[in-house]
Every structure is written in C-alpha cells, then in structure tokens.
Amino acid sequence: MTDPDSTSGEEPGIDPNAFRDDDDRISPHWLERLRAFLIAGRSEDIATVMQPLYSSDVGDVLESLDADERLLLVRLLGENFDYSALTEVDESIRVELMEELPNAEIARGMAGLDNDDAVFILEDMEQVDRDEVLAKLPTFERLSLKRSLDFPEDSAGRRMLTDFIAIPPFWTVGQTIDYLRREVDLPDEFYQIYVVDASYSVLGTIPLDKFIRAPRTTSIESMMNTNLVLVDANEDQEEAARDFERYDLVEIGVVDESNRLVGVLTIDDIVDVIHEEADEDIKLLAGVGDEDISDSTADTVRSRVPWLIVNLFSAVMVSMVIGLFNATIEQMVALAVLMPIVASMGGNAGTQTMTVTVRALSMRELDGRRLRRLITREMVVGLFNGVIFAVLIGLVTWLRFNNLQLGGVIGLAMVINMAVAGTAGILIPLTLDKFKADPAIASSVFVTTVTDVVGFFAFLGIAGLWFGLF
C-alpha cells in the first residue's frame, strides 16, 4: 500500500496519487469516480474504493459531496459505512445526515463505535430520536452511553472512553500480563494501566512503556506512579486539555463525584478540543460565532446578523459624534476627508493590543505582575506608535493640503487616539474577563467603537478649537 515515488517514505494505507492531490486535498479524479459510482448505484465498487480510507478521510469525502450524494453514499455503503466518520465532519452535516437516516440504521451503526464517538454523534440528535436509538441498543451499551450523556455538554464525562484497564495493587507484572493476554473484552487502545482499590478509587497509574520493561515478579504496588493527574467528569473539556498540555499527557483518568474511576480521556480527543478552542477565539474575534463552512446560507445569515446589528449601533453612535461637528466640517471639508485616517489607525492599533490580550487571557498567561507589565508595555507602545504615526501623517497632510497647522492637528489627534487604542485594547478584554464574559466575543466592537469615537472627536474637536470654527 505504500507509494514508491513519495519522498516522505510512505503514506498511510492509501495511494496518495489516487486519493489526495499534491495540496493534500481530495483528488478531483477520485471524487469524480466516486460520483459516477454513486449515480450508477454500484455499491460494491463504492465499498471497494472507500474500504482503505481512514475515518477522517471518509469524513472529508462526506464534506466534499453534496447533501443528496452524502445520503446516497451512506445508504449504498450500508453495513460498510463506518459511523465514526461522522465525528470528523462539520456539525451541520452530521445533524442533517442523522435526520435523514432511519433510527434503526443509526442504532446499528452506533453498536460498532467506541462510546466516546457514539456520544459525540448522539448528543446532537433530537431527544426523541436519541431515545429511540438508545432503546434499540444492548443494555450495557445503552447504560454506558446514557451515563456519559448525563454529564454536562463539553465536559470530560461526555468525551471520555468508558473502557479502561483497571487492576488491583496486589497483583504482579506477570499476573497483569497474563490477564491482558487472556481477557478478550479490553479497550482497543490504551496507554496506561490504572491501579484501583475495591471501590474503584485510583491508587496509581503505570504507563505501558514502563510496565513492559519491568520483570514479571515486580509487584504492581511497588512500581505504580502515585503522583496522580485525574480530572472530574463534570469538568469542562478545556480544563482537561490544559492538564494534557501542561503535563504532556497522552491519557488521563476521569473520576466521578465519589472519586470512582469512570473513564479515560485520550490525547486524540484533546487535540480536537485544542483545535476547537483556538478556532473559537479566531471566529469570535471576527464575529462569526460557531460557524462551519458547511453551514447553510440561512444559518450563516442568522449567525452573522446579531454581530452586524451590534456594529450598526456602534456605527450610528460614531456617526452621531461626527454629527456634533457638523458646522466645523461645513467650514473646512478637508476635515471630513482626513478624519477616517485617525479612526482607522486607532482601530488597527487597538485590535493589535486586544488580540494579544485576548490570547494571553485564554491561555491563562496573565497573573498580577505580568498583567501590570503588559498594561505598561501596551500604553508605552501606543504612545510610541502614536508619535511615529503622528509625524508621518502630519507630514503627509502638510504636503497634501499645504497647511502646516492641519498637519499639526491631525498629528495631535493621532497621538491621542493611538494611546487610547493601546489602553482600550488591553482594558476592555480584561474588564470583560473580570465580569466572566468571554473577551473574544465582544472586545472587537468595543475597542473599535472607542477608537472611532475618540478618533473623530479628538480630530474634529482639536481642529474646531485650533481654527476657531466653533
């Protein structure tokens, strides 16, 4: 299955010339062939081309197809469709597919999944449909899924695998190896072994690489790591992600209220969480909310309008500030021509500071001392940049309008607005954070409102005073 031409040695189980193009996107030829098979209803050929794909590849294929083609693909694949691919697609696609497929078919698909994948898919379903699917599952799976679904959304309990290796402390390495070799019903993948007491309280953990190197006679108790890192099942997945990053973990035990081990989180789920979290910050800063490229036009409009309305309020307010200087502008139209420059530069400088602050907050990098240092730095930077750009724009204005005084006025307004931009850029996200609001959501609009208002007010106000236009 490896590609002899590839300089990177090998590619995973697929011929990259066939499935992915040089840009790492799904090859158009491959997709066209699949489409032809779909139209012709050739389910065996479809199964053959889909078979070597990893579930993330199948997810990519689903995202590349149109809605009707997606449904057709799942139907024609039948039992060969790997439902774990649904964990790899945008939410809107998952929801849409789950609505189209019969619940009995979904239940069959769920039965083959790891419980974390099944929970991930089921949590987006309507309550009625979800109950119907759960009712069709074997008792043990049903109870285990229900327990996970009882934990809050985005909690460690929702994301955990309920299968893990737990052994008593009085065993030896030899006994444990024999148990692992004998026992059939073990998790597919595991990176550490949990040592528990009779009530499933965790006493210690043993990473596999350490375990495998110990002689058979070693007692488990003597070799286990008692420096425990565990997370509460009710804890937010982002907290768990921080533990993974901080302590370079690949697996972490999840415990319930009574401190019993109920599951494990593995790094692959956490990688997704880290991605989502950073993605969320980017999107919230731009006011696009929890949006995917697969969302429908109507959903997209719905998700963006609220932010634009907030911005409209801000813009109207700013315009009212300008309105105060009606008479001033009437006497000197050059002011109208120049005023957006001051506002725009302030907006950009403020956004720079705000972005650094929002990221530092979401990565918990700001304690007392660092915070004071950052505030001081940003104010100084604002002032410094203010002076630099005051001189630049002052010169440009002087030359353009042949009016030295106008250059002085715009320069002065620029210094003021850049200094305010630095201050607002840091204080606004900090204040939102203090009041437990997500600074990524609302900072942008507040910062640009401040820099617009101050920019226009300072420039028009100073001009009015200077030139005696009031």
Added chain:
Amino acid sequence: MTDPDSTSGEEPGIDPNAFRDDDDRISPHWLERLRAFLIAGRSEDIATVMQPLYSSDVGDVLESLDADERLLLVRLLGENFDYSALTEVDESIRVELMEELPNAEIARGMAGLDNDDAVFILEDMEQVDRDEVLAKLPTFERLSLKRSLDFPEDSAGRRMLTDFIAIPPFWTVGQTIDYLRREVDLPDEFYQIYVVDASYSVLGTIPLDKFIRAPRTTSIESMMNTNLVLVDANEDQEEAARDFERYDLVEIGVVDESNRLVGVLTIDDIVDVIHEEADEDIKLLAGVGDEDISDSTADTVRSRVPWLIVNLFSAVMVSMVIGLFNATIEQMVALAVLMPIVASMGGNAGTQTMTVTVRALSMRELDGRRLRRLITREMVVGLFNGVIFAVLIGLVTWLRFNNLQLGGVIGLAMVINMAVAGTAGILIPLTLDKFKADPAIASSVFVTTVTDVVGFFAFLGIAGLWFGLF
C-alpha cells in the same frame, strides 16, 4: 501529595492551594514566598519549593518573574534547575536567559535533556555560542544534536526524538520483551515499536497496547502493522501535525532521504505545533506577527509598525477617494456624518467572510466543489445582509435627517458594499493562497481597503448623482 479538598480528585504532584489559585494561575502568595527566598539567596529553600513542580510549571514561574529574578533563580537552583523548563517559556525569555548564562553551564544543562528539548533551546542561540555549547558535549550527543539542527527550521527533523525502539522482524514477542527489560539505554517514553531491516528501513510498527497482549511466541513479523505512516525529516512540522490529527496518532516515525528511520515525533510536541499554528492565524489576522506577551516594548513596536504603515497607506488612499467628493460633501455635510457607517458595516461583513475563508484554507477544507459552494454562499449572504441592513440604516437615516431620499441613497450604498464585502472577503484570501502567500497575513488590510473604498465611493457617488451635486 494529593489534595483532599479538591473535587477533581487529585492534582498533579503539587498542592493546588499552595502553587495555583482557583483561576489556575500561579498563586501570588507562592510567588511572594519565592521572591523572598530569592532576595535572601536561600538556595536550599528555593530548591525545596521548586522540586515538586513539573517543567511546564517551572516555565510559568520563569514567565512570572522579572528578568533579574529569573536569572537569580536559575543561578541559585544550579544543578537543580531543569533546563526543559526553557522549552515552556516565550522565546524572548529563553533567548535572554541563554545570553546571560555561561555556555559551560548551558552545556551541563543540555546534557540532561531529551534531544528534542535540547534542539529547541539551542536553535535560538547565536551560532558562536551554540558551537561552544556543542563542543562541550559528549561526542554522541553532539553529533545527534548537530544532525537535528541540520534539518530546516520547523521541520519534523528539528522536533524529533532520536531515541526509539527498533527491532528486527525475525524476533518473537518474548525476545523483544527480554530485550526491553535488559537494555538500559532506551528512550524514556515510547508508544510503539519499530520493526526495521538491516538498513533501518521501517518494515512495520507495533503499538505497545497490541504488543503487550500478544503471547511470547508470536513472531514480530506476523503481528506488525504494515500500513505505515511516516514523515520525512525535512517536512514541515505542520504537515506532520496534520497526519497526527488525521490518523489519531500518538507517535510517528521520521525518516531521512534514504528512507532510514532517524527519529520519532510524539504527540506532546505536536500539541504545541497545533497551538502555535492556530495562534499564528489569530495574530497574523490582527497584524501582530510572531509576538509574545513577554516581548520588550522595543520589539513590540518593531513588530507592529510595519503593519500600521501598510494600514496608513490604505487609510490615505481611502481618504483620497473621499477627497474626490470634496464638493459634494461641502454641499451636504450630512454625507460626511453618515459615510463611516457604510464603510464600517462593509468592513465588518468582509472580515467575517475573510475569517471563515482563512480558517478553511489553513485547515485544507476547500476543494473545488466546496469552494464553489462557499463562494456562492458568501455572495448570497452578503447580498442578503446587505438588504437587511440597507432597510435598517435607511429607516434610521430617514427618521434622523427627515430625508427619505437620503435613506434610499445610504441603503443602496449599503447593499452594494455588503455584496462587495462578501465577495472580497472570500476572493482576497483565495487569491493570496493561489500566489502562495499566507492569506492570514495580508487579507485583513486588503479587505478593509476594498470595503472602505467601495463604501465611501458608492455612498458619496450615488448621493452626488441623486442630489445632482456634481
């Protein structure tokens, strides 16, 4: 070492009441005590309080201290200072510390590190200092570090661990276990075993969880996974990160040009790469480049000024467009009061579309069909939002200025600018991507320039025509 009060069961090796506060930041009390020890030069007490910390915690402590305190801490800790903590701090702090510390001391610190951590620290040093440090290391370490440093910056070869478990295919599980138990010089952590031929070409891999469950007599060849995922040492770390995510890996083999296994990448390095990558997008979109909160004021100014200069050009250009309508504004000052609204709404709508596009590009989500779908969607969304906000702002303007026609003019300009914003928001990042430029860097300024120019031009132009002001 566990905390009996904590509902999350336990915390890792440290008493959270002492080291971290409820917000997961370093407790001010803990820091004050450390500062007191530093001032008093009580190195033993310092070693005692630092000893239970993980290296990421030590990194956090370094970031919380002032520059002189940091140096003092490292000096007073002496041999007890764990250099791997330097991989957990901002680059500016690392560089500054390395400049202050004697090279002999750094060489001593490097000797105790995993080679990926040592490379991470050494790559930021001046060539002269680096050579001096390398010269002081034992031959084997020196050669291994030099080889890693020969690979391009941010490549898999730079991030790889050069320690791994490689065995021949003709061994049995039993032989391998005996080898692992006997051999002292093995990597600290490993998740899979590599099966190689005499020239170190990878024949297969065996994950530990599968290996541990196989009977002693099983032949390695019969159980190895030949569906190989390997990365080229010269490949960018972001490409490797994509493989980890796509195939849910925890470890991946790294091969050189002649296909020899030269090292492994583990998931903890990749988590950092994923973080950096997302962080980069956010910061580039805001024009703050590769900046940390620990950067000095001067570095910060230097990093931000270029972007602000680009924005100044854009703002001056926009102002020249407004200048074209000097006479129009003179006759109707209300236009100057209203014009920023059209530009601001367009800028926001354009930024929304641009952000979604930039993210989709950096996550490789856009192939032909999805791209066409996204373009269509964004244009329709732009038009749709344009109509919604045209009506809103038209009404507001009508009421505010008691001028229905002015409401009509601003509404019309709004529809035009929002539609243009949607189109520019998607086409600009796509074009940059086509020309192999990073769309995150330059899209923002292009998009807002377009929406400003079109916003002012459309509004003032339509108003001029409508009211016969030209």
